[in-house]
Amino acid sequence: MRLIGPVLALVLLAMDANAQVPRPQLSTRIPVVGVLYPGVPDPDIATGRRFSTVVALQEGLRELGYVDGQNIGLEYRWARGKSEALPDLATDLVKLKVDVLVAVGSPAIRASLGVSRTIPIVGVDLETDPVESGYVASFARPGGSVTGLFLDLPELTGKWLQLVREVAPGTRRVGVLWDSTTSPHQLLALKRAAQAAAIELRVIEVRSPAEYEEALQTAMRARIQALIQLSSPLIRQASPRVAEFTFKNRLLAISMFREFPERGGLMAYGPDLLFLRRVAPYVDKILKGAKPAELPVEQPSKYEFVVNLKTARTLGLVISQPLLLRADEVIE
Numbered sequence: 001m002r003l004i005g006p007v008l009a010l011v012l013l014a015m016d017a018n019a020q021v022p023r024p025q026l027s028t029r030i031p032v033v034g035v036l037y038p039g040v041p042d043p044d045i046a047t048g049r050r051f052s053t054v055v056a057l058q059e060g061l062r063e064l065g066y067v068d069g070q071n072i073g074l075e076y077r078w079a080r081g082k083s084e085a086l087p088d089l090a091t092d093l094v095k096l097k098v099d100v101l102v103a104v105g106s107p108a109i110r111a112s113l114g115v116s117r118t119i120p121i122v123g124v125d126l127e128t129d130p131v132e133s134g135y136v137a138s139f140a141r142p143g144g145s146v147t148g149l150f151l152d153l154p155e156l157t158g159k160w161l162q163l164v165r166e167v168a169p170g171t172r173r174v175g176v177l178w179d180s181t182t183s184p185h186q187l188l189a190l191k192r193a194a195q196a197a198a199i200e201l202r203v204i205e206v207r208s209p210a211e212y213e214e215a216l217q218t219a220m221r222a223r224i225q226a227l228i229q230l231s232s233p234l235i236r237q238a239s240p241r242v243a244e245f246t247f248k249n250r251l252l253a254i255s256m257f258r259e260f261p262e263r264g265g266l267m268a269y270g271p272d273l274l275f276l277r278r279v280a281p282y283v284d285k286i287l288k289g290a291k292p293a294e295l296p297v298e299q300p301s302k303y304e305f306v307v308n309l310k311t312a313r314t315l316g317l318v319i320s321q322p323l324l325l326r327a328d329e330v331i332e
Helices: 004-020 053-063 083-095 106-115 155-167 185-196 209-221 233-248 273-287 309-314 321-326
Strands: 032-037 073-078 100-104 121-125 146-150 173-179 200-206 226-229 252-255 267-271 303-308 329-331
Touching (some): 032 083, 053 100, 083 106, 100 106, 100 273, 106 121, 121 273, 155 226, 155 321, 173 185, 173 209, 200 209, 226 233, 309 329
Parallel strands (some): 121 146, 173 200, 173 226, 226 252
Antiparallel strands (some): 267 303
């Protein structure tokens, strides 16, 4: 026992020493994705009934094996219609050392670039020419810290005017709802198309959700015959309100977003928003080491035309059979 005692003492001493010295900890940090959004949290985000960029990102990441709080973190910052708040919100996300920034809309992209030129930015912008705006060098090779989903189709605005004229050939005065916090590319393209078609445009400029009602009332006093709703994250969130207004005031109107006719507006023509599902693969590729400079910008390839026939009847409009046959969906 006397021979064993010293050995046992040494073992116990070693065990005690190990207990006193902290073991090195393995890093458990998970990648963090910041989401910068100009509007408010969509009430349908939790249920996924409305297919927004945030819903597309959440669903897409789940399909790719990411679980929020387990192997990825999602940090949201909402400007709630106050574009002036975006730079501070972007700074907040940068301070969190996010690995990727998903910036929705041109004001959010500008704010993100204003606080960091090195953090990868996945932009989602359906209003802007990304090359002309300086976000990317080209669609094929962005060349900087920004890539993502963009809609640069000036001819889309001409299509809206064409559809308005097909439904009401005598239309001469058209109001255009424009979020002036976004880039002017869509508005300028629409002005050129209107000039070519000898249509008088009245620009209804809004900068926040609080301005919509008064702006639309002003437009009605100007005796507009139709309304074109340009796109922006804020205008999209206001689509139900604008649809109700145009229905109540018996005003022919068209939007890019299908929820517009679903809520009582007359027509929608724009990209199939399943296109937004492409945002998650961008995030995934960047987290796995890809550089935004080398990830080509994507554009929508599928478009949909939706008509609310019930609204047309209420407005006293007759939608021709050939036009109805071109529709992807007719709401009865």
